[in-house]
Amino acid sequence: MTFFIDRRENPKNKSAVNRQRFLRRYRKQIRESIRQRLDNRSITNTEHGEKVSIPARDTAEPFFHHGSGGRHTHVLPGNKEFTPGDKLARPKGGGGGAGEGEASDQGEGIDEFVFELSRNEFLDFLFEDMELPNLTKRELIGSDEVKKVRAGYSTDGAPGNISITRSMRTATSRRIALGAGKRRELHKLEAELAELRNQPTASMDTKAEELELRIDELRSRLSRIPFLDDIDIRYHRQVNEPVPTSKAVMFCLMDVSGSMDQNTKSLAKRFFILLYLFLERHYERTEVVYIRHHTRAEEVDEEEFFYSRETGGTVVSSALELMRQIINERYPTSEWNIYGSQASDGDNWPDDTQRCNQLLDQILPLVQYYAYIEISEHSPKALWKTYEPIQQSYPDVFAMQNITGAGDIFPVFQELFRKETA
Amino acid sequence: MTTPLSDGSDWSFELLEDYHREIVRIAENFELDTYRNQIEIINSEQMLDAYASVGMPINYHHWSYGKHFMHSEQNYRRGHMGLAYEIVINSNPCISYLMEENTMTMQALVIAHACYGHNSFFKGNYLFQTWTDADSIIEYLVFARKYISGCEERHGVAAVESVLDSCHALMNQGVDRYKRPSPISMQEEQKRQHDREEYLQQQVNDLWRTIPVSKAADTEKPETLFPSEPEENLLYFFEKHSPLLEPWQREVIRIVRKVARYLYPQRQTKVMNEGWACFWHFHILHQLYLDGLVTDGFMLEFLQHHTNVMYQPDFDSPYYNGVNPYTLGFGMMQDLKRVCEAPTKEDHEWFPDIAGSPWRETLDFAMKNFKDESFILQFLSPKLIRDLRLFCVVDDAKKEYLEVSCIHNDDGYQAVRESLSQTHNLSNIEPNIEVYKVDTQSDRTLHLRHERHEHRPLDDNSTVEMLKHVRRLWGFNVQLDSYGDEKVKKSYHCDEDDVGAEEAEEKEAAEA
DSSP states (O other): OEEEEEOTTSOSOTTHHHHHHHHHHTHHHHHHHHHHHGGGSOTTOOSSOEEEEEEHHHHOOOOOOBOSOSEEEEEESOOOSOOTTOEEEOOGGGOSSOOTTOGGGGGGSOOEEEEEEOHHHHHHHHHTTBOOSOOGGGGTOOOSOEEEEEEEEESOOOGGGBOHHHHHHHHHHHHHHHHHHHHHHHHHHHHHHHHHHHSOOTTHHHHHHHHHHHHHHHHHHHHTSOSSOGGGOOEEEEEEEEOOOOEEEEEEEEEOSTTOOHHHHHHHHHHHHHHHHHHHHHOSEEEEEEEEESSSEEEEOHHHHHHOOOOSOOOHHHHHHHHHHHHHHHOOTTTEEEEEEEEEOSOOOGGGHHHHHHHHHHHGGGOSEEEEEEEOTTOSOHHHHHHHHHHHHOTTTEEEEEEOSHHHHHHHHHHHTBOOOO | OOOOSOOSSOOOHHHHHHHHHHHHHHHHHTTOOOOOEEEEEEOHHHHHHHHHTTTOSSOOOOHHHHHHHHHHHHHHHTTSOOOOSEEEEOSSSEEEEEETTOOHHHHHHHIIIIIIIIHHHHHHOHHHHHHOOTTTHHHHHHHHHHHHHHHHHHHOHHHHHHHHHHHHHTGGGSSOSSSOOOOOOHHHHHHHHHHHHHHHHHHHHHTTOOSOOOHHHHHSOOOOOSSSSOBSOHHHHHHHHOTTOOHHHHHHHHHHHHHHHHHHHHHHOHHHHHHHHHHHHHHHHHHHHHTTOSOHHHHHHHHHHHHHHHOOOOTTSTTOOSOOHHHHHHHHHHHHHHHHHSOOHHHHHHOTTTTTSOHHHHHHHHHHHOOHHHHHHHHOOHHHHHHHTOEEEEEETTSSEEEEEEOSSTTTHHHHHHHHHHHTOHHHHSOEEEEEEEOTTTTOOEEEEEEOSTTOOBOHHHHHHHHHHHHHHHOSOEEEEEEETTEEEEEEEEOSSOTTTOOOOEEEOOOO
């Protein structure tokens, strides 16, 4: 007896647990790999997971096996010209034919074990142990986004929304209501007729005829009450209900003056990517505003922000000014969680300090968090000094960190968004 | 003239039944003795799942299965690897997984190959009969999975995982090579399990009884070796004698040991098993064609798959990856049939007892009573050696060059046959490592002994890693001596208390 069983509909993810075990075991290596991978990601590419590679050596499962050396006899197929006693040079590196039984020897290289993380797994790894500061506003925000919800019944609507039970119930009650009087009379007449027939009298025939006529009429009128009428139809009523969503806007401010070289910019970019990914996880909608500045500030798109080059001096207040202006015009604080992040090499026009302080005094009450990173090996520089008093006045909202190389970015980011252990 | 069962590549369950009915008929004519079949259709994702748990339909959780899954998934997605058309499990009923992507031809091929070829091999071959219990394997795996997840709940995933890691590493050293097991039923197994846990614990501790005994007995006693005879089944040794293990840890070792034992016959019969299955799909499908049940197109598609599987690249080809077990196995089975049916003078010389005998019985005899090593040694014919143009190259580390020792000629047949047999001998391929003794009177150091075969040393890096695993299971220091020509050639230690962190030292013993 043989059975055919169709298993195709069975749940697929039989290996999910084992996969999770693997990810947990190699947590450290995977995080390291992710940090390196951040270089190549586009800032807003969060649709995809990430390919991760960790050293195969770490994941190897050892077993007892022979090393090279000793005497091996290989049996090979496809002899062409050899005769017994032929002496051959030993092939280098174990390549070619004489490899049988020794395959495991070649595992010495820096082979990588490559696999794909899903988007969520990727972000989990990236942002574990971190949280957003000042989340207060998140819960409050309503917006113009709406969602349809059912709200009782109505007498008109789209055919797709017909409520069958409600319509049938209305129809039943209408039929009862319209027919009740007639049915009552019908029963009465029927009873009369029956009585008449039981007690025959002289005028019986005409009386009976009258009654029968009336009964027939009532019956036909009753049967003309429609089973379902247009006025019975009821529709599910749907109303638009505003959905509370949480939205965030992230301002990226970057100095693009002559002193910022491509390397510095790419460090800044990586920082912005991290921030973007992080915000994306916490808010349903995240917008990014790119502001670049030298002596003047302008709002640009991502491409231009990172790759175009300008020269000239540096006036930081121009960017802050623009930021304040954009907030006022487009991002009312009642609706938006606003995050500011600024990257600079620390240069600023000396006379600008005063202006910067004033502007930040206006901006900081509006934002959830403002992070300044100074990418410089000779920190602190002018801007750092400008910001120092501000940090003291707004310790919860304003943070600044110094970055000297790519290796610093992630630790600095972690530092900025460290989970407060209460 | 009968009409073909179907035309075209699409399959349906009705067609599967039709083909299966005909295949059964033919298989019965050939007197193939099989377990009941359970044929399951799965999709590619499920096939990847099946890959991950070493082909078992159900298995306990372990990170390494996740690793295998991710590895094959990645390769499959990137198109580096095709998936197998089928997986077959040595159980009763015999479970075969068929891929839904297969064409009708492939499904027929796979049914003939797995459900009648492999299945009859599982049922007939002596190794499978003595080492595996097809009736209870699924039940046992269910038990193992439950038991291990129970342990994880009680003792934490990490604790269970570390024991499993060490057991997996020693899996190849977890089978009895020389002894034969006495199979017991699943119910008995469970009944015994509880008693065993407690009883064993007492036994173990008794080895190092700390209660003082009379001094007279202690002093003059000659040192007795423990274990009294070397033990090659390391996992068994740890399960029974490792002093510090908890009862559940012993049971986990036992589970891995059982699985290793279940898989052991498959590793020893790769050539025969595949050869046998290929032989039968080849003959069953040809019979279908002779009976007019399949079309020419069907046969061409089948033959293309068949020859792809049978392809044996020459040693100097970039595609060469060892002797193809399918080619060798199928070639030998076919050749055996030829020797029976149309023996040449040479065959009469080499196979006096089987040349001209009824082929069906001879093949059954060969299938039932051999493993790869002995099968090749017994039945590899000069004709096949010539056909494959086999030759031997000796690679001796002491010499500067490789030497062709023998080729496919009259002088070489026997030597080629012996050499090929040896390359399929698991006890040569795997290092021969035994528990030699335990320092019961001092610090309980465990001494392992490696006997070098053909002067082959152990691989240093992996051996150092392995000793950490051994130490984890043993709980005390471990020393491994690698012996060659009766002398210690190299010693490995694993001493420190912390298994994970220490670097094991290795030192070159004085070479004579």
